[in-house]
Structure formats: structure tokens, C-alpha cells
Amino acid sequence: MGRRTESDDRAAKHSTGSLSRRSEIEYCDNRLEDRASAADVGEITLLSPGDILLLYTDGVYDGSDAQDRGKLEDVVREHCLLSAKDICNALLEFAVSKDGYLLRTGEEDKIDDKTVSIIKKD
Numbered sequence: 001m002g003r004r005t006e007s008d009d010r011a012a013k014h015s016t017g018s019l020s021r022r023s024e025i026e027y028c029d030n031r032l033e034d035r036a037s038a039a040d041v042g043e044i045t046l047l048s049p050g051d052i053l054l055l056y057t058d059g060v061y062d063g064s065d066a067q068d069r070g071k072l073e074d075v076v077r078e079h080c081l082l083s084a085k086d087i088c089n090a091l092l093e094f095a096v097s098k099d100g101y102l103l104r105t106g107e108e109d110k111i112d113d114k115t116v117s118i119i120k121k122d
Contacts, residue, residue: 052080052087053119059112060095068098084118091116 047053054076061072071094079090095114102110 047119047121049121050080051121052076052084054087054091055117056091057113057115059114060091060116062112084120087118087120088116 061068063069072091075090075094076087079087082090092114095116099111102108
């Protein structure tokens with residue numbers, strides 16, 4: 001196994017995830033500031049058919065705006081029958097569209113890198 005770097009630890013500190021189970025979306029904030037080590041890993045027990053595990057960085061959604069969270073959930077719901085790749089692309093499109101607003105309002109410093117990963121069980 002490779003050695004963890006400081007940038008790996010920084011990226012892990014800003015990762016968030018959700019699990020979509022057909023009718024509900026469960027969030028788990030995986031910020032590691034309060035943990036002993038960035039090597040700590042949460043446990044996912046089972047994914048049932050139709051479940052989507054969504055992992056994303058704070059550049060996609062940082063947890064600060066309930067309205068943005070609702071929009072993020074809508075994107076997942078609207079695309080849940082598509083492939084994991086298509087869901088990722090839709091979520092990244094949503095996140096990048098917010099950057100346009102930040103550019104127009106002079107808030108470029110709030111634009112952050114974006115990463116989305118999806119595990120989908122058909």
C-alpha cells in the first residue's frame with residue numbers, strides 16, 4: 001500500500017458522502033478534524049439494489065446552504081436511473097453552474113476543486 005500524503009489528508013478532511021436508498025437520502029459528514037487519524041475509515045455494511053453511494057468534496061457541496069442541498073438531492077433523484085458516470089456528470093454540471101454565479105458576483109475566492117465518486121448497485 002502507498003504512503004498517505006498531506007494532500008491525501010487534506011482531501012479526506014473535505015469529503016462528504018450520502019447514500020440514496022430509493023426514497024430517502026442519508027447524509028454522513030466525513031470531516032476528519034475530530035478524529036485521531038485521517039486513516040480512520042467509516043463502515044458501509046450493505047448496498048441494496050437501487051442504492052447509490054455518493055462521495056463528493058466540498059467544492060460540490062460544502063454543507064452550508066439548505067437550498068443547495070435540496071438542489072443536489074434533486075439532481076440525484078432526477079438521474080438515479082442512469083449510469084454512475086451520468087449521475088457524476090450531472091452533479092459536476094450542477095456544481096460548475098454555481099461557479100458561474102460566483103464569478104459574476106466577484107466571489108471567485110469561493111470556487112473550489114470538485115470531485116464526485118459514485119458506487120451504484122443495480
